Amino acid sequence: MPRKILVFTGDIYEDLELWYPKLRLIEAGFDVVVAGEEAGRTYHGKHSYPCRADAALGEVHAADFAGLVVPGGFMPDKLRRDPRVLQLVRDFDAAGKLVAAICHGGWIPISAGVYRGVRVTGSPGIKDDLENAGAIWEDAPVVVDRHFVSSRKPADLPEFCKALLGVLG
Numbered sequence: 376m377p378r379k380i381l382v383f384t385g386d387i388y389e390d391l392e393l394w395y396p397k398l399r400l401i402e403a404g405f406d407v408v409v410a411g412e413e414a415g416r417t418y419h420g421k422h423s424y425p426c427r428a429d430a431a432l433g434e435v436h437a438a439d440f441a442g443l444v445v446p447g448g449f450m451p452d453k454l455r456r457d458p459r460v461l462q463l464v465r466d467f468d469a470a471g472k473l474v475a476a477i478c479h480g481g482w483i484p485i486s487a488g489v490y491r492g493v494r495v496t497g498s499p500g501i502k503d504d505l506e507n508a509g510a511i512w513e514d515a516p517v518v519v520d521r522h523f524v525s526s527r528k529p530a531d532l533p534e535f536c537k538a539l540l541g542v543l544g
Contacts, residue, residue: 379406380473380543381435382444383460383483384428389448390420391529392477396444399536405543410435412457421448432459437466441543442473442522445480447498452479455486464489468522473542475524477535481505484523494520496527 380400384393397407411418411428418426432454437443443464445451454460464487467474476484481497482504484490491509496518505512517526517534524542526535 378404379408379440380442380444381437381440381463382407382409383432383446383450383454383480384409384411384418384426385450385454386418387449388418388420388426388446389450389478389529390422390424391532392446392448392480393420393426394424395529395532396446396475396477396536396539400444400539403540403543405441408435408440418450432457432463435463437463437470437472440467440472442475442539443467444539445474445476445483447476447478447480449479451476451482455483461487471522473522473524473539475535475539475542477526477531478528481510481525485510490523493523494518495523495525497525498527 408429410430410432414431468489478498485508494511516531517538519538524538
């Protein structure tokens with residue numbers, strides 16, 4: 376399996392929810408590729424921290440990665456409207472590869488239609504969205520259901536990253 380992980384970025388991503396997993400995965404020996412609408416573009420988080428996209432969303436393929444991390448913030452609300460993003464999530468799911476979302480990041484798997492019957496958590500603000508998508512919502516720091524990992528908020532990042540690494544082996 377490739378030792379590469381894909382992370383989505385876009386304007387108003389949640390800074391810690393992108394950077395903490397990215398750095399933890401690098402520390403564990405994974406190559407992390409950050410993809411946004413445009414390669415080379417710098418996006419700014421909710422707290423203004425910059426993140427440069429390594430690749431464009433249209434140039435990445437699930438087959439090249441071991442898993443996907445979807446940070447929260449307001450970024451997922453925009454990216455969930457991009458058919459390329461939704462197809463990528465479906466491809467990761469179909470291959471049984473890691474699909475990890477934290478906080479409002481769960482909006483993207485919801486829109487991709489991959490959460491039906493999956494135990495998840497997320498920001499309490501999207502609990503109704505998760506349940507309406509057929510997910511089984513739990514109020515827990517991290518929930519792992521097969522290749523799906525989810526967490527609620529930045530304070531859950533230590534548990535989230537441990538679970539990511541556990542699923543990735």
